[in-house]
Amino acid sequence: MFKVQEIREIIKLVDASSIDEFVYEADGAKVKLKKKNGVTEVVAPKKEAAPAAVVPAPAPVVEAPKVEVAPAAPVADTAELHKITSPMVGTFYQSPNPDSPAYVKVGDKVGDESIVCIVEAMKLFNEIEAEIKGEIVEILVKDGQLVEYGQPLFLVKAE
Known part of the structure:
Protein backbone atom coordinates (compact mmCIF):
# COMPACT_ATOMS: atom_id res chain seq x y z
CA MET A 1 0.00 0.00 0.00
CA PHE A 2 1.17 3.55 -0.66
CA LYS A 3 2.09 5.96 2.09
CA VAL A 4 0.28 9.29 2.24
CA GLN A 5 3.52 11.22 1.61
CA GLU A 6 4.29 9.10 -1.49
CA ILE A 7 0.87 9.84 -2.95
CA ARG A 8 1.24 13.55 -2.20
CA GLU A 9 4.61 13.66 -3.96
CA ILE A 10 3.21 11.83 -6.99
CA ILE A 11 0.28 14.28 -7.15
CA LYS A 12 2.63 17.28 -6.97
CA LEU A 13 4.94 15.86 -9.65
CA VAL A 14 2.05 15.10 -12.01
CA ASP A 15 0.48 18.51 -11.31
CA ALA A 16 3.75 20.28 -12.16
CA SER A 17 4.28 18.24 -15.34
CA SER A 18 2.68 18.48 -18.76
CA ILE A 19 1.22 14.96 -18.71
CA ASP A 20 -2.58 14.58 -18.55
CA GLU A 21 -2.86 11.08 -17.09
CA PHE A 22 -0.64 8.93 -14.84
CA VAL A 23 -1.15 5.32 -13.65
CA TYR A 24 1.15 3.55 -11.17
CA GLU A 25 0.79 0.02 -9.78
CA ALA A 26 2.92 -1.58 -7.07
CA ASP A 27 2.32 -4.53 -4.72
CA GLY A 28 -1.34 -4.84 -5.71
CA ALA A 29 -2.08 -1.14 -5.12
CA LYS A 30 -2.94 1.22 -7.97
CA VAL A 31 -2.93 5.02 -8.21
CA LYS A 32 -4.44 6.73 -11.23
CA LEU A 33 -4.20 10.51 -11.67
CA LYS A 34 -5.95 12.54 -14.35
CA LYS A 35 -5.79 16.26 -15.06
CA LYS A 36 -8.90 18.19 -16.03
CA ASN A 37 -8.41 21.84 -17.00
CA GLY A 38 -5.14 22.06 -15.08
CA VAL A 39 -6.58 20.44 -11.91
CA THR A 40 -5.27 17.06 -10.78
CA GLU A 41 -7.98 14.54 -9.90
CA VAL A 42 -7.15 11.41 -7.90
CA VAL A 43 -9.04 8.31 -8.98
CA ALA A 44 -8.89 5.32 -6.62
CA PRO A 45 -10.16 1.89 -7.63
CA LYS A 46 -13.57 1.04 -6.16
CA LYS A 47 -13.81 -1.75 -3.62
CA GLU A 48 -16.43 -4.43 -4.03
CA ALA A 49 -19.50 -3.98 -1.85
CA ALA A 50 -19.63 -6.14 1.28
CA PRO A 51 -22.56 -8.57 1.71
CA ALA A 52 -25.59 -7.03 3.44
CA ALA A 53 -25.12 -9.11 6.61
CA VAL A 54 -21.56 -7.92 7.16
CA VAL A 55 -21.09 -4.51 8.75
CA PRO A 56 -17.69 -3.10 7.81
CA ALA A 57 -15.55 -1.62 10.57
CA PRO A 58 -15.04 2.14 10.36
CA ALA A 59 -11.94 3.09 8.40
CA PRO A 60 -9.04 4.34 10.51
CA VAL A 61 -8.40 8.06 10.32
CA VAL A 62 -5.07 8.70 8.65
CA GLU A 63 -3.57 12.02 9.58
CA ALA A 64 -1.14 13.52 7.11
CA PRO A 65 2.40 13.94 8.42
CA LYS A 66 3.27 17.49 9.40
CA VAL A 67 6.21 19.07 7.62
CA GLU A 68 8.11 21.87 9.27
CA VAL A 69 9.26 24.61 6.94
CA ALA A 70 11.87 26.88 8.46
CA PRO A 71 11.46 30.53 7.51
CA ALA A 72 14.47 31.98 5.75
CA ALA A 73 16.25 35.02 7.12
CA PRO A 74 15.59 38.02 4.87
CA VAL A 75 18.38 39.52 2.78
CA ALA A 76 18.62 43.32 2.65
CA ASP A 77 17.95 43.91 -1.08
CA THR A 78 16.74 40.88 -3.00
CA ALA A 79 15.41 42.84 -6.01
CA GLU A 80 18.81 42.79 -7.75
CA LEU A 81 19.54 39.16 -6.86
Missing part, protein backbone atom coordinates in the same frame (compact mmCIF):
# COMPACT_ATOMS: atom_id res chain seq x y z
CA HIS A 82 18.86 36.15 -9.09
CA LYS A 83 16.90 33.28 -7.52
CA ILE A 84 17.87 29.68 -8.30
CA THR A 85 14.59 27.81 -7.94
CA SER A 86 13.68 24.16 -7.58
CA PRO A 87 12.55 22.64 -10.88
CA MET A 88 10.53 19.97 -9.04
CA VAL A 89 9.01 18.83 -5.77
CA GLY A 90 11.53 16.85 -3.72
CA THR A 91 14.15 16.85 -0.98
CA PHE A 92 16.99 19.39 -1.07
CA TYR A 93 20.55 18.16 -0.47
CA GLN A 94 23.61 20.44 -0.32
CA SER A 95 26.11 17.67 -1.08
CA PRO A 96 26.26 14.44 -3.12
CA ASN A 97 26.44 12.35 0.08
CA PRO A 98 26.59 12.98 3.84
CA ASP A 99 30.39 12.63 3.97
CA SER A 100 31.07 15.14 1.18
CA PRO A 101 31.30 18.92 1.53
CA ALA A 102 28.46 21.10 0.25
CA TYR A 103 28.48 21.93 -3.46
CA VAL A 104 28.43 25.67 -2.63
CA LYS A 105 28.62 27.94 0.40
CA VAL A 106 27.71 31.59 0.86
CA GLY A 107 30.39 33.65 -0.88
CA ASP A 108 31.29 30.98 -3.46
CA LYS A 109 31.53 31.98 -7.12
CA VAL A 110 29.43 29.91 -9.54
CA GLY A 111 29.31 29.58 -13.31
CA ASP A 112 26.44 28.80 -15.68
CA GLU A 113 26.92 25.03 -15.36
CA SER A 114 28.06 24.86 -11.72
CA ILE A 115 26.14 22.26 -9.71
CA VAL A 116 24.73 23.95 -6.62
CA CYS A 117 22.66 21.15 -5.04
CA ILE A 118 20.64 17.98 -5.57
CA VAL A 119 16.86 17.66 -5.43
CA GLU A 120 15.72 14.08 -4.87
CA ALA A 121 12.31 13.15 -6.23
CA MET A 122 11.03 9.57 -6.04
CA LYS A 123 14.52 8.11 -5.47
CA LEU A 124 15.99 10.02 -8.43
CA PHE A 125 18.79 12.45 -7.57
CA ASN A 126 18.67 15.49 -9.86
CA GLU A 127 21.69 17.82 -9.98
CA ILE A 128 20.63 21.47 -10.09
CA GLU A 129 22.84 23.91 -12.00
CA ALA A 130 23.25 27.62 -11.23
CA GLU A 131 22.42 28.69 -14.82
CA ILE A 132 23.99 32.10 -14.07
CA LYS A 133 27.46 33.47 -13.32
CA GLY A 134 27.77 35.12 -9.95
CA GLU A 135 28.28 34.80 -6.21
CA ILE A 136 26.09 32.83 -3.79
CA VAL A 137 24.63 35.42 -1.40
CA GLU A 138 22.23 33.24 0.57
CA ILE A 139 21.09 29.61 0.85
CA LEU A 140 17.34 29.74 1.48
CA VAL A 141 16.67 26.12 2.49
CA LYS A 142 18.23 23.62 4.87
CA ASP A 143 19.83 20.32 3.96
CA GLY A 144 17.20 17.56 3.89
CA GLN A 145 14.28 20.01 3.68
CA LEU A 146 11.31 19.29 1.39
CA VAL A 147 11.04 21.85 -1.42
CA GLU A 148 8.21 22.74 -3.79
CA TYR A 149 8.28 23.33 -7.53
CA GLY A 150 9.50 26.89 -8.17
CA GLN A 151 10.62 27.45 -4.56
CA PRO A 152 13.73 29.67 -4.36
CA LEU A 153 16.78 27.72 -3.14
CA PHE A 154 19.62 30.23 -3.51
CA LEU A 155 20.09 33.96 -4.03
CA VAL A 156 22.91 34.84 -6.44
CA LYS A 157 24.47 38.22 -7.13
CA ALA A 158 24.98 38.14 -10.91
CA GLU A 159 28.28 39.23 -12.41
